[in-house]
Amino acid sequence: MKTAIFGGDKRMLFAAKAFVEAGHEVCIAGFDDMISLCEIQICTPSEAAHLCDIAVLPVRPLSGGFLNTPFSREKLPIAELIRMIGKKPVYTGCADQLRSYALGEVHDYAAREDFVWQNAQLTAEGAVGLLVSGYEGSVYGSEILITGFGRIGKCLSKLLTAMGAHVAVAARKPADLAMIAQFGMEPVDYTALDCSVYQVIFNTVPAMIFDQEKIGDMRDDVYLIDLSSKPGGVDFQAAEARDLTCVHALSLPGKTAPLAAGTIIKDTVVKMMGA
């Protein structure tokens, strides 16, 4: 099986290595400064598209109509890449962004439950890493609020509870609030959210949760981490105006755990091919 990796960040390099270990012949394109990488072939996009049996693209394949290639100075229109790949099967995240261009099958590895959960776990770990590295207090014994009880909220609240923090989770659905209580954490209704009591606040909800008023209620020494994707769920200007410590943690887990994140891309693609 000849597998081509197109673009993406460091995790795609680890995915490439993992495909090699799984017995694939692997080539990569979209990494300008990479001169050699074990037995992986470094290619141009057209060479890679020509050589491969399957194409693997990043979790977020697109950046303004171009292939998402943070490690390349060249911009490759996605339509052009897809034309090069032709009818060969494509494995990517956010497949919907590609479907209008695609000529062959497009498989969405990031839509798979196992991928999403493992990715959530890695994101939660990365968030813990940010907290431990940046926060001057201890996790143990601290008062932490998490907004949202989706996969990342579940993984993160479990980790922080295991580390000895007092964790409150804000959620909307009664079923989630009941499950939160059952797991030994404090369920909080958004309408009753009192931001003044928490030393650490994580947002996982992709909507404006922490507006100017809520920012105004927070402690001066709060540590605020937004894990939701752009534009995030925090009024960053209000946070800056108050001089709060506030981090918008984008591109977890690609930055903090590229090896693990790359490995689960490989694992998922291999499972999908076998199914």
Next chain:
Amino acid sequence: MKTAIFGGDKRMLFAAKAFVEAGHEVCIAGFDDMISLCEIQICTPSEAAHLCDIAVLPVRPLSGGFLNTPFSREKLPIAELIRMIGKKPVYTGCADQLRSYALGEVHDYAAREDFVWQNAQLTAEGAVGLLVSGYEGSVYGSEILITGFGRIGKCLSKLLTAMGAHVAVAARKPADLAMIAQFGMEPVDYTALDCSVYQVIFNTVPAMIFDQEKIGDMRDDVYLIDLSSKPGGVDFQAAEARDLTCVHALSLPGKTAPLAAGTIIKDTVVKMMGA
């Protein structure tokens, strides 16, 4: 109560603040660039010694015969400081280093069980932070070895297990090995230590554990963290020769959790004064 803080790192500044919150009048000496810090008085050592009822020194008060003042360009011989303080009570870590100089009572807050355990917990958290930030894999599911089952080994192994790692702990005493097994981890006898199977290795033992031979057995991609104080328990030259990723993590938790570390200094001193 007038309390003077002499020297130390960032955690002593947080300790100073914590004493203020506990109702003390606080002055600090040994922080050259500090111009103002809430209601804390910034002093020279002799002013502080003159003003105070009690003197609080860092966990490691000495650095080659001088007061340990990483944030000051001046070097103050410890004998001189002690003379200034006179018969006022001194609270410090490593009190033995001061006893030959001391004129009054010297209390060792770092010898107290509650301090040592809380400090171990903070150190373990800091170690987790180093791991999550630096290691490219995930903690969840990784194979981790910890050498030593003292307080730091206990706290660290508990945290990593809670985070989903497979944790093996090397220890000498049969009682420790039995307790390790009982806590759901893998007990390892030093004589049977196979370093080749672990992705992450923590040393907590202040003795040469990982010599050239053991370093030679490790995986190329091992992540090796030495938590023991200088000179450490790793043959760092051998590790460098093999190009292993190796971190000697000194001055945890002062660096990673200065607020929490300062707060427990205050807590302990206040408890000792009340007792």
Next chain:
Amino acid sequence: MKTAIFGGDKRMLFAAKAFVEAGHEVCIAGFDDMISLCEIQICTPSEAAHLCDIAVLPVRPLSGGFLNTPFSREKLPIAELIRMIGKKPVYTGCADQLRSYALGEVHDYAAREDFVWQNAQLTAEGAVGLLVSGYEGSVYGSEILITGFGRIGKCLSKLLTAMGAHVAVAARKPADLAMIAQFGMEPVDYTALDCSVYQVIFNTVPAMIFDQEKIGDMRDDVYLIDLSSKPGGVDFQAAEARDLTCVHALSLPGKTAPLAAGTIIKDTVVKMMGA
């Protein structure tokens, strides 16, 4: 507030006490041998219906057209009880069974998420109690299978994992299988279920899961507990024919934790009244 409890098992007596503690005036009907119970009034059904402002019925209010009264020798047709209660609000479990009879509002406390989760937790605890009391091995270190990852499956698998068992959970949905893996347990697809490796098996699924063939695969010393309601998910005849240890655990948690089960009935009704 005058509250009448009609029928049910021991947990309804504890619910009655809990209503007293919450400031209600309480009367009970359907407990023949009860002569006095703190300040609770012991009544006939018609007296209770006459006195009360609200009526509280058991989680399973019906038993073949009659009020479910395991502690009474008299059989009261549910239609008659409902006529006595008239238009007063009724709080019950399984409200659907009563809706055709009802004259006033019927509120289903057992349909509430918080009730269901807390009840699941109590059921899981009761199941652990059955296991520890009946099984001759230890939970710690044992190989346990749970079928189903609903609320009871979630609570039970969490408890057993926390107790040091190796837990596998069989589920159908990919999302559940992924979550099981994420929580540190072994996900098992029903199609790949190998019953021969488990020392303990819990069924939580109300469908025939363990048929004659699967029973045939089990170890001679398996400990098999069916938590699903009648008729259960086990071929009990086949299990008996093989002389397996097999328990059909009905009426958890009313039997094992009547105080806690009664308290959550009171808690839920009070919350519903306040909403």
Next chain:
Amino acid sequence: MKTAIFGGDKRMLFAAKAFVEAGHEVCIAGFDDMISLCEIQICTPSEAAHLCDIAVLPVRPLSGGFLNTPFSREKLPIAELIRMIGKKPVYTGCADQLRSYALGEVHDYAAREDFVWQNAQLTAEGAVGLLVSGYEGSVYGSEILITGFGRIGKCLSKLLTAMGAHVAVAARKPADLAMIAQFGMEPVDYTALDCSVYQVIFNTVPAMIFDQEKIGDMRDDVYLIDLSSKPGGVDFQAAEARDLTCVHALSLPGKTAPLAAGTIIKDTVVKMMGA
């Protein structure tokens, strides 16, 4: 290897089976009503002593000068048994009780750290089983006191915390109190023990802890379990006078987990023979 089991309760039968699985030829004595047990030979004591290479006795081998044989109507003076066994090696618990009689080597398996910890874990599980079966409330969310932080206290507090109880542990040593706090439980000094706040109380200390006065402070509905060996640490008369629910749990884990308890006897003896 020919192994003879002399006396003891059900766990010794499971130990016998476990020795068979480990490849030993096994005979047992001291079980009157046992007619056959897989391939195990049922013997008189003198036959067993004659046949065997090693003798295995119960954790508590003595009962008033006689071999401890709860499943036999005959009383065998220990001196007579030891004379029969002669110079063959004896493995037993409480070896000190036998040393004055012994002719050959006496090995104490119950003095080994691994045995003691595993036994403590089984005892803790059995205690949880007693609680779940007998207590009418739930473990989850309950207020529990444990006196003593030896091995059983450690295992039990860990289990109950994992099950969601709020656990306080009373201990004497500052090191223990600090470790208790670090493990997320509430440390309690004996001098400040307020018995009135706990729903469940476990004693693990073999000394009079709960005297008449402390019994007087307890809640009416307390559930009190004494795990210490006779005479126990509770004024049982005072408890009875107050009509408290009080259990003296002797012979855990032999009663609740004989298979597991027997297996660790076999495991330990085999390890000692190999060492």
